[in-house]
Amino acid sequence: GAVVSQHPSWVICKSGTSVKIECRSLDFQATTMFWYRQFPKQSLMLMATSNEGSKATYEQGVEKDKFLINHASLTLSTLTVTSAHPEDSSFYICSAGGGGPGELFFGEGSRLTVL
């Protein structure tokens, strides 16, 4: 099946720094990818839809200047958490469609800890 890979799987950074997370589709092209945030034992919260070659579509309440998304190619989307603060600590997951209707393939997730 389709494979989506994220990197890094975990990152620790100091408050005020920026962190970039990569999401790659390994064996297929993805014009659209999705970024989620997840808190412990809770469901996925969609942050934004990443569109190849155009601006991302952000969900209500998600700061676009805080969470920069770039989808420069059909196999790579990046999420940059700018000026990170401890409250940004979370598990970030990306996904891409590639199977049947509504089916998503997820990356392994990236655990961000901001000190």
Next chain:
Amino acid sequence: TQLLEQSPQFLSIQEGENLTVYCNSSSVFSSLQWYRQEPGEGPVLLVTVVTGGEVKKLKRLTFQFGDARKDSSLHITAAQPGDTGLYLCAGDTTSYDKVIFGPGTSLSVIP
């Protein structure tokens, strides 16, 4: 307001027991998916159901899509510790242009 509701939210059972997880909505879904997520990993697709009344089996897991395509259930027979995880239902409707996720059911199977 959650478009997709799941119950129960948390479930802790002994190995060998059976269980059922429910996913309900007032909306009609074109298709509905079930995912399992283990701690520290991304969700993994288990099944997709698209036809009202459809039943699919995956080893000890049985998935059912409601006749009206508004609800679904996941039944696990003889649960094993390896079944432990967060079970998420998700679906796409004609009303929304994105996949909607339920709140999840956290399952713990105790050896």
